[in-house]
Every structure is written in C-alpha cells, then in structure tokens.
Amino acid sequence: MKKLRTNSADWSALMPVLPGEGPRTRELYAAIRRLIEGGQAPSGTKLPTTRDLAARLGVSRAAAVAAFELLVADGFAEARVGAGTFVAPQVPALAPVSREVPPMAAPSPPLPCELGVATMDEKTMRIFRRLLSRSLARPGPEHFHYGDARGTRALRDAIAAYLRTARGVRCDPEQIIVTTGTMHGMDLVVRSVIRPGDAAWIEDPCYGKARTILKAAGARLVGVPVDGEGIDPAQGTIACSKARLAYVTPSHQFPLGVAMSMRRRLALLEWARRNDGWIIEDDYDSEFRFSGPPLACLQGMDDGDRVAYLGTFSKVLFPGMRIGYAVVPRALLAAVLRLRIQSDRQPPTLAQGAIADFLDQGHFAAHLRRVRRRVQSARDRLVAGLRRGGLEVDVPEQGLHLVAGLPSSFDDRALAIAAREADVGALPLSPLHVDAPQRQGLILGFSGFDGEVLAEAAERLCRLL
Numbered sequence: 001m002k003k004l005r006t007n008s009a010d011w012s013a014l015m016p017v018l019p020g021e022g023p024r025t026r027e028l029y030a031a032i033r034r035l036i037e038g039g040q041a042p043s044g045t046k047l048p049t050t051r052d053l054a055a056r057l058g059v060s061r062a063a064a065v066a067a068f069e070l071l072v073a074d075g076f077a078e079a080r081v082g083a084g085t086f087v088a089p090q091v092p093a094l095a096p097v098s099r100e101v102p103p104m105a106a107p108s109p110p111l112p113c114e115l116g117v118a119t120m121d122e123k124t125m126r127i128f129r130r131l132l133s134r135s136l137a138r139p140g141p142e143h144f145h146y147g148d149a150r151g152t153r154a155l156r157d158a159i160a161a162y163l164r165t166a167r168g169v170r171c172d173p174e175q176i177i178v179t180t181g182t183m184h185g186m187d188l189v190v191r192s193v194i195r196p197g198d199a200a201w202i203e204d205p206c207y208g209k210a211r212t213i214l215k216a217a218g219a220r221l222v223g224v225p226v227d228g229e230g231i232d233p234a235q236g237t238i239a240c241s242k243a244r245l246a247y248v249t250p251s252h253q254f255p256l257g258v259a260m261s262m263r264r265r266l267a268l269l270e271w272a273r274r275n276d277g278w279i280i281e282d283d284y285d286s287e288f289r290f291s292g293p294p295l296a297c298l299q300g301m302d303d304g305d306r307v308a309y310l311g312t313f314s315k316v317l318f319p320g321m322r323i324g325y326a327v328v329p330r331a332l333l334a335a336v337l338r339l340r341i342q343s344d345r346q347p348p349t350l351a352q353g354a355i356a357d358f359l360d361q362g363h364f365a366a367h368l369r370r371v372r373r374r375v376q377s378a379r380d381r382l383v384a385g386l387r388r389g390g391l392e393v394d395v396p397e398q399g400l401h402l403v404a405g406l407p408s409s410f411d412d413r414a415l416a417i418a419a420r421e422a423d424v425g426a427l428p429l430s431p432l433h434v435d436a437p438q439r440q441g442l443i444l445g446f447s448g449f450d451g452e453v454l455a456e457a458a459e460r461l462c463r464l465l
C-alpha cells in the first residue's frame, strides 16, 4: 500500500477530486479520513500544514483549517502545539464516510464546461408551458389511477415512431419502457441479467455511472480498451469471452467521443450471438450530430434480439424531465417489467403526456434544429478559445462534450481541482479508466452555456495549464 510522505505531493495525488463549490470542508475532511482509515496515513503521520494543503488542492485555507478541526474533534488527528497536526495514535471506528458525494452537494448553478447541462430554449419552454397547462386544465383520467408500468401508450407510440425513423431502431411500442432516464433503464436491464460474479464488458475508459450500476449488481468488470474504432470485441474476447453483458456507447463513446466502426459493430453482435451475451447500447446524445451522415444505431443491425437500446430526453430536452426510454429485447421484457413495478411502479403521467404531445405535434424536429445550432456555435467558441490558449483539441462532430488530451506528465485530477477554483467545471479523464493505462485529459462540456462564457472559461483554463 502506498504510504504518505509528509509535505510531499503524495497528499494531493492521493486525494480524489473534491467535488462541489464553496469551502468544501466536508469533502476535504472525508478525503483525509479515508487515507487514515485506509492505512495510507498511519498513526503518527504528520499532516501537511493547512497552508500547504490549501495551495496544493486549490481549496481555501479556511476550509483546510475547518477540515482539520473536524478531524481532531472526531479523534482522527491531534494537534500538538508548535509541532503541527498528526494522525491520532488510536483511530476511532466510526461509520465509513460515503465515497459518493450526495447529490445535494452538486454545484448550483453549474460551472462553465460542466457536463450534464441542457441548452434551454425559450420557444420550447413556452410550448411545454402550454401543453402542461392544457393538461392540467382538462386533466385526463390517466392521472387519477395507476397505469401501464411501461408508460402511456401515447408516449410509447410516439417514441417508437421517432426511433424507427431517426435512429433506425427496430421496435414496436410493446417493447418500450418509459424510464426516469437512461441510467434507470440500465439498472433495470442489468439487474435482470446479471447475477453476482457474472462478468460484464465495459468500455475503458467508461461512463462512471454505468460502472457504478454494474458494480452494484455484483458484476465482475472487464474493461475493454477503446481506440479510434471504439470498443474492441477481439480484446474483450481475449479477456473474457463468456461475459454475460457488454455496455457500449457506439454512436459517441463516452468519454472519448469516437464512433464505433462498422466492423467492430458486426464483431460485437457476433460475440453476443455466439455467447448468448446481452448488449446494452446507450445512445445518450445521438441527436446532436453536427456534420457527416447520421450514424444508425447498433440495435437496428441486430437480428438476434440481443441488444437493449437506451435513450433519454435528458440531453435533448432537459434532465429535470427525468424521462428516458428502454427498448428491451423480448426475452427480457417480463423480468425488466417486474423490476420496474417493484421499484417505481410507473413513470409520471403528466410529463409523459407533455412529451407525447410535443412529439406528435411536430415540435421536436424544430426544437432540435434550434438547439443543435446553438450547441454547435457554443462548441466552436470553446474549441477556438482552447486553441487560442495553445491546447490541441479536435472538433467533435457529435455530442455535447470534448476531451482535451494532456501529456502523461500532467495530473488531470489536480488540474480539475484547480480548474474548479477558477470556475471551470472540467472533469478529469484518468479516473474513468477501468483496467487500461490511464490517459490524462480534461472533459469539457459545451451545452447550456453562452459561447462568450465558454470562451472566457477556456482562457482561464489555458492560463492554468
């Protein structure tokens, strides 16, 4: 186990990114406590000075002092006058601090370049206001009793029509389950097929929440490297051919942004067919394609009904809707529905009604055109700002984020912390790796912010680098 050397860079290197805004006393307290409880900072180790720690981690001195006071109060450290603060001789056995920061700690409002921010469109909001108030003024009977656990027929019909034409999905409305977002759909499918100990392929690097869901279901994660053609099923087969499931983002790999090549798609489908494996296709931001031909989805190429297709309105409308959908292979439908009924019974009827009307009345295509234009222009401002500052970045043809790769001598976690202090919501790339050697980089979102705000954020970030 890596032990700490006092006043060396190890302290900050071993700290996870401290999320959130403001003083972040609790996060710093939790990070140091984990090092103590994990044995990396054994009894008697001298803690760095609060000044040193604050400077290294980019938090305020007051936050570092308050975190130390908490550590002392809880018995993890002791202050010796004139000598400094030391890890206590006997560390108390308290309930562990959570590794995940509770969602309440999420910054509000988000920092420029933060991921997961939708682009608000005034016209779309006006339409939704009208649709929702009409529904409330003349409420239909569906709001007053429990309905179909898959969601309303009207919304499932509308989604099926959209997916068939826009994404090439093979589906009928019977297979569609309206969810509270992609990750809800993923959780239902994963729990339907994974038994503890089953192997699951996951792209390496990967979407962190997908990794959490697989782990929570007891899956043994097999990181399959992503290169310029996406995930490589040949590598997955070498690592573990008998995996039960593969989670992929073929249209736009998260986080690296590559599209999976046709030969890899065919190879992945062939692997699933031969091994009775399941594929989860997360198509989270395919609506935002800026140039080049639209990429058809993997599910539409599958003759064997082995692909569960997940989509969401979080990106294309806004995450507050909490509406997504899963197109579930017929063989899994009953199991997935059973879990859905157990967990949250059915999706909310009011939001479903508004989205179904939005799609049926033809507003969606116009909304997409408006929002796509704005996101594209924001992307261009961010890219231009980064390039002006000397960073080499590719212009993404799709999606809502880009990755600024960094030389391996950089520490992207420390940089992300420093970027936050400079009001830039960059996410470090290296922690998203599973087994592959960690690449350093910063993930930057360009949706939901004005071009000017992003250009200024790019300038601050480049100054930092």
Ligand SMILES: Cc1ncc(COP(=O)(O)O)c(C=O)c1O
Binding pocket: 115, 116, 180, 181, 182, 183, 184, 207, 249, 254, 282, 284, 311, 312, 313, 314, 319, 324
């Ligand atoms: C890879 C990936 N999948 C899915 C989602 C969306 O999740 P949800 O639909 O649960 O909001 C995101 C959002 O950031 C994402 O990055």
